[in-house]
Amino acid sequence: MRKIISGLGIISGIVCAAGASAESVTLTGDFPAAYREASFLTRMAIDRFDGGDGPALSIALERALSGNGGAAHFAVMSMARRSGMGPVDADGVLSGVVSTEVNENRDVQKREECAEKVDNKCTKKQQVEIICRKRTIDVIADLRIVRARDRSVAYSSRKSRHDEVTWCPNASAPGAVEGTIRGMIDSVAAETAREIAPYTERYVLRFYENRTGMPKDISNEFKAAIRLTQQNLPEACRAFAAIDTALPGQVSVTYDLGICAEARGDYAEAMALYQRAAAIRPRDRADFDAGIDRTQRLIVARNDERERQRRR
Incomplete structure (x- = not known):
């Protein structure tokens, strides 16, 4: 009584975010x-x-x-x-x-008001109480x-x-x-x-672009692959994989490959890549931990849906 007292699989699609920068991709996922x-x-x-x-x-x-x-x-x-x-x-x-x-109650507040004016300028102020x-x-x-x-x-x-x-x-x-x-x-x-x-949610992921430690030729290839993500994501992901083979252990490439795996619905692989990126650069764990948590929940949602189908 009221008292009144006064992708693929679970991923359904990959699209470019409207107005998003060139290093972003928008995914749609089902969460538990x-x-x-x-x-x-x-x-x-x-x-x-x-x-x-x-x-x-x-x-x-x-x-x-x-x-x-x-x-x-x-x-x-x-x-x-x-x-x-x-x-x-x-x-x-x-x-x-x-x-x-x-x-609903009285609320007494103090306000500062002008007490005296000279030539239309306040020369003395005072505290007054008002009833609110x-x-x-x-x-x-x-x-x-x-x-x-x-x-x-x-x-x-x-x-x-x-x-x-x-x-x-x-x-x-x-x-x-x-x-x-x-x-x-x-x-x-x-x-x-x-x-x-369970619910479906669209979310934006930003590709890592840092090329520190990359030789010039690979750095240029990586830069081109980043640009390609907005026109042809699968092709960009193949370019990331080739760079990873030629120069393994680069945190940006590893993380971006995680986004590729997540986009195609391979959440276990994506989680492993995010974990690997965290191991390479533990001081930058925010995005990595977010990716690990997100892919874990995507895996749970997929398993839950299979269980629901089994129970029917």
Whole structure:
């Protein structure tokens, strides 16, 4: 109750990023849900959510899990509209409780104002108190998914949202409370959907261009290969491989070969190349570690999809 107190495989394609620099490539990959066991469910029933804003969260979850007009991971049904059918029709039931608290209080602030003027210039200032208003809104949602077959818990999470605004005399009052709460509810629903369903994401990778330590002829070949990535990525990757054979152990070439492997969907090879690049130059681990983590998650998503197909 509301309380108010006053590629290939998983990679689907390789395209040049609009407006991207010549050393970038945009990939599309499928990533696993944070709560993988919940993602193996296929038919999700949205049960009632207790609390004054519970019905709003139920509807927001229906919308978010139905894909918002895009491809949906779950077949979503609302138990409130199921004409008495029991949860046996679903393999997962999502339920919970929402508590909302709104507080509005006086907020005394000090401001500096001009006390005396001479020739239209302020010669003396003073501190004055003004009475403002402060409004805080807190939404806490407890959610869980129970498997229909054995009543075990596949997902459990608490999500909180906080909004605070202060306005003083001669300033516009904030927007309506209900609108702010609806935005917070939609945010909770979107975060929940992201946690329990795999998702597809486009991301940009930048090729390493550093040619330090390369002989002039190979340096020129590498520079040409970098330029070629925007016109013919497979051919550029073959050029990187030839350079790696002629001059192994170059961190830029190794990392860029990792991008090539990732682009064609060979995530295990990409991860190995990113690990090799990190071993060559451990002081520059940010991109390497990001690549290792990303390819690990791409591998998990691919394996999860195979497991889902096996269970069907």
